[in-house]
Amino acid sequence: MRAVIIDGYVDEPACFGVPPYISPYIRYIAGALREKGFLEHDIDYFTIDSLRTATPEDAQLLKKADIVVILSGMTVPGKYLRSSPITPGEIENLCTLASGIKVLGGPIRLGFSKEGGKGAKELGIDAEDTILAKSDIEAFVYDLFENGKLCDPEDISHRMRTVDEIGRWSKLGAFIIAQHPDYPHVMCEMETYRGCGRKVHCSFCTERFYGHSDHRPVADVIAEVSSLYDLGARNFRIGRQPDLLSYHAKDIGADVLQPSPDVLETLYSGIRKVAPELKVLHMDNTNPATMVAYPEQSLEILKTIVKYHTSGDIAALGIESADPAVVRANDLK
Known part of the structure; x- marks a missing residue:
C-alpha cells in the first residue's frame, strides 16, 4: 500500500x-x-x-x-x-x-x-x-x-492520541524530514506537552480544545531528538506547549501550577547529549503568570534555558493586553 x-x-x-x-x-x-x-x-x-x-x-x-x-x-x-x-x-x-x-x-x-x-x-x-x-x-x-x-x-471512532503512541510514532516517523524541501536545514518543532492547565482559559486561545495537559515523558522527547539528529536534523525548537515553564509542573492547589526546574535541566542536558553538534535550539511560549507566582523556580528554569540554548532566541510571553478591562473580559493570563 x-x-x-x-x-x-x-x-x-x-x-x-x-x-x-x-x-x-x-x-x-x-x-x-x-x-x-x-x-x-x-x-x-x-x-x-x-x-x-x-x-x-x-x-x-x-x-x-x-x-x-x-x-x-x-x-x-x-x-x-x-x-x-x-x-x-x-x-x-x-x-x-x-x-x-x-x-x-x-x-x-x-x-x-x-x-x-x-x-x-x-x-x-x-x-x-x-x-x-x-x-x-x-x-x-x-x-x-x-x-x-x-x-x-x-x-472508525474519532479520538485523541496518547502520549505513549506519539512516543512511538515520533521516532518511527522521523525519517519524513528528509523529504522536506528545506532538508537538512528544516526546523523541527518539538512537543513536550499540549493542553492548558489553567482553570479559566483565555478567550482567544484554541489550546483549551486539547483538554487537560498531557505531558510527554522526558525520555521520549530526548529519544525523538536523537532520532531526528541521527537523520541529519540540526535545528530544533521546543515550541509545542503553551508554557515551557510548566512542563511537568506540580498541582499544589494554587491557581498556577508549580514549575519543576529539575525536569527542565534533565530535558535540556539530555538533548545536548544526544545532539552535541546541533546548530539551533530555541523555544516558544512562557506564561508570565508562572513567573509572577513562582519567581525562584522560574528563574532557575530560565537560567537552564540560557545555558543550553543557542543564540538569537526569545521567550514569547503572550501578553495580549495590559488593559485591565480587556484582561478581565477575556480571562487573559
Whole structure:
C-alpha cells in the first residue's frame, strides 16, 4: 500500500509548522503509518508549496495512493515570508484528483480561516471518499488500518492520541524530514506537552480544545531528538506547549501550577547529549503568570534555558493586553 502526506501547514498558539518548520503532527502521521506496516519508501510527503509546482509524476503518486492525508489549520494571525497555507479550493482539487481514501485533519477540524484572528467557517468538501478527522488526525489514520488492510472509515471512532503512541510514532516517523524541501536545514518543532492547565482559559486561545495537559515523558522527547539528529536534523525548537515553564509542573492547589526546574535541566542536558553538534535550539511560549507566582523556580528554569540554548532566541510571553478591562473580559493570563 502507498500513502501520501500533504502538509498544508499549521499555526497554533502552541505549535508552528510553516516552512522552514515541520510540525510534529507530520512526523506522528508518518510514524502511525509505519507502525501499521507501511515501509518508508511507501510514504511520500509534500508541502502544499511544492505541490503548486508539481510534476506529472507527483500527480500520479496522488492518483495511485491508497490514502492521502492532508494536514492543515491556522488558528493564530500569521504573516509568512515565503510560504502560503493551503486553501479550500486546493483541498477540494487535491481530494478530487486523488483516487484513494482522503483524510483531512489538524486544527482545521475546528473550521477554516485564512489566518487566526478571523472567523473560522465549517469546511465543506464535496469530494468522494473524503473524511474530516474530528479529533487527532494521527490517531484516526492509525485506526484506519488493521492487519494490513484499510478499514471502513465510517467504523472508525474519532479520538485523541496518547502520549505513549506519539512516543512511538515520533521516532518511527522521523525519517519524513528528509523529504522536506528545506532538508537538512528544516526546523523541527518539538512537543513536550499540549493542553492548558489553567482553570479559566483565555478567550482567544484554541489550546483549551486539547483538554487537560498531557505531558510527554522526558525520555521520549530526548529519544525523538536523537532520532531526528541521527537523520541529519540540526535545528530544533521546543515550541509545542503553551508554557515551557510548566512542563511537568506540580498541582499544589494554587491557581498556577508549580514549575519543576529539575525536569527542565534533565530535558535540556539530555538533548545536548544526544545532539552535541546541533546548530539551533530555541523555544516558544512562557506564561508570565508562572513567573509572577513562582519567581525562584522560574528563574532557575530560565537560567537552564540560557545555558543550553543557542543564540538569537526569545521567550514569547503572550501578553495580549495590559488593559485591565480587556484582561478581565477575556480571562487573559
